[in-house]
Amino acid sequence: MAGKSRAFAQMLRDLIHDFGDPGIVWQIAALAGALLVSFGVARWLSARLQRHYASVPPARRAGASSLLRSMFPLVGWAVVGLVRLGLSDRIHTSLLAVAQVPLLGIGVIYLAFYLLRRLFSQSAQASGMLHLIERFVVVFAWGGMIVYVLGVQGDLFRWLSDIRLAVGRNSLSLLTLITGALWVCGTVLLALWASAVLEDRIMRARAVDANLKVVLSRLAKALLLVVALLVSLSLVGIDITVLGVFGGALGVGLGFGLQKIASNYVSGFIILLDRSLRIGDLVTINSYHGTVSQIRTRYTVVRGLDGVEVIVPNEKLISDVVQNHSFTETxxxxxxxxxxxxxxxxxxxxxxxxxxxxxxxxxxxxxxxxxxxxxxxxxxxxxxxxxxxxxxxxxxxxxxxxxxxxxxxxxxxNGIEIPYAQREIRILNDWPATPPASAGARVERDPRQNSGDGA
Known part of the structure; x- marks a missing residue:
């Protein structure tokens, strides 16, 4: 490492010395021409790769964006190296030598993430995390290069070590926390990849019930993530007993604000273990009727016969009455x-x-x-x-x-009649033609009688 540092420092000293030489203009022109040629070659290679990826299945396109990003820096490193080799006998090439360092570094980073994405292509969570980490690593690499060129890396490490944060009864330096975060990211990615491989093997097992497959895969993922977290913290030197403080706070949170969420998660595992619901079952939950399309740890998705999907919290499936039309009879x-x-x-x-x-x-x-x-x-x-x-x-x-x-x-x-509705209406008129009259009584004609009555 020290040898590499001295070599890079010598490159920088040569470059600073060449800036006082008029020949630096030729180095700048050679570097610009090399980068221009590299840009054209990289675009041609990228177009061929894109045509190739358009004809392959989506599963084989994992990491294609990282591979395309690595084209320009890698091609640039190679072209600048060839130009440097050709001009080394005529002019100084310190600028070209320094330019090769970031080109190779960025190209290798993108190429490494291309390989990681191909490795983690079975895990959607790991792929999304890799996209985020890739951007962070590129920015971190440029920042680290600037710090190294300025020669302040030692002062920066001492400053990070002097900043200490109290965690329970212990204190941790900022450098330790940053190192721990890097270890956690690495071990978590490894755990996600291992869980994706294990889940794929479990899902392909024919002798295991479908609900049990889901339970085993999720338990394996949770266990691997916990082990990865504990191992990464131990490698950094963080005493994991300090996590008891956070465990107590998490328990209080679950007891109050997260009670419903915890209940849904526990209910989800109960549903998967007792196999009261399976994917594809025809169910009726309150006013919702449809088939179970997904059983998640927190909720279950019921797809109606009209295609509309309803997200039902798992707690409802445990506490309410559920009509399963496919429980024992399909x-x-x-x-x-x-x-x-x-x-x-x-x-x-x-x-x-x-x-x-x-x-x-x-x-x-x-x-x-x-x-x-x-x-x-x-x-x-x-x-x-x-x-x-x-x-x-x-x-x-x-x-x-x-x-x-x-x-x-x-x-x-066959002449079998489907009858129409038939109704017979009779109008009865049983009022007398002339109402009975009494002495001194006023005789009035009933308005309901027509003029033909009594005829």
Whole structure:
């Protein structure tokens, strides 16, 4: 490390010395030309890479943005190196030598993050964190380079070590906290990658229940993150017993403000463990009816038959009544009703109804459909037919519509009448033609009688 420091310091001294030489203009021109050529070559390579990524699956495009960013600095480092090699016998090339250092450093950083993104492509959380860390590392690298060029890195480290913060009964320096944060980021990324690989293996296991797979993968992720945090703090030298202070504060917070959140998380694990709900179940929760599309640790997503998704807190699924239409039975019963005239043949009508349900898609033949005379109405006899449908979560309206159309056609072909509503209205007029009169009484004609009454 000391050898590298002395070499870079010598480069800077040579550059400062060359700035007093008129030949520095040729170095500036050579560097500008090399960077211009590098920009054109990098754009050509980037265009070819983009065309290549457009034809590959999305899973293989992980880290493509970092690889494209690394093109210009890496190509620039190579072109500047070639120009420096070609001009070394004619002019001084200290400016080109110094310019190669940041170009190589930034290019290697982007290339490293490209490899990390390919490695963590299975974890969405790790990929998002890498995008954030990549920007931070680039800024940190430029800042570190400026500090190194100015030669104040020793003073900066001493200043960070002198600033101490009290944590419980112990005090930690700012340098220790920064180092700990870097270790935490690294170990957390490693834990997220390991949890993504483990989750992929668990999800591919065929002998494990789907809910149990989710529980195991989430428990593994939580355990790996806790272990990564404890290991990183121990590597830095931070006494993890000071976390007891934060643990106590977290317990108080859970007891008051975070009670509902904690209840939802606990309820989520209960649902996943007792398998009362599974992904794909057809459920009714209060006024919401649909299929379970996601079971998260805090909430469950129910997708209605109209496509609208409802987010239900897991606590509601534990404390309220939930109708699970697919808990032990994955098929559903559908019914159609029709009314026939009293003059129709009931037996024939029932046979025609049973025949109408045959060969309809998603209608099961076992259990067999049934038809019954459900009652006698004012206009005709009420018939009802029930049949079992496969995958009722996909909806039954289309099936019932097909069955009703076939019933209507078969009834028309066989002369079975579906009666209209008929009502008989009688107007009774039983008032006397002349109201009884008494002595001295006034006789008035009833206005409800027409002029023809008594004729």
């Amino acid at each position: 098929r559903g019963l559908a019914k159609v009703a029709v009314q026939i005239a009293y003059s129709a043949d009931v037996e024939q009508a029932m046979q025609l109804m049973l025949a109408a349900v045959q060969d309809v898609d998603r209608v099961l033949s076992d259990p067999a459909p049934w038809a019954a005379l459900s009652g006698f109405g004012a206009d005709g006899m009420n018939l009802e037919m029930g049949f079992w449908v496969r995958d009722p979560a996909l909806g039954t309206l289309g099936i019932r519509s097909k069955v009703n159309l076939k019933i209507w056609q078969s009834f028309r072909e």
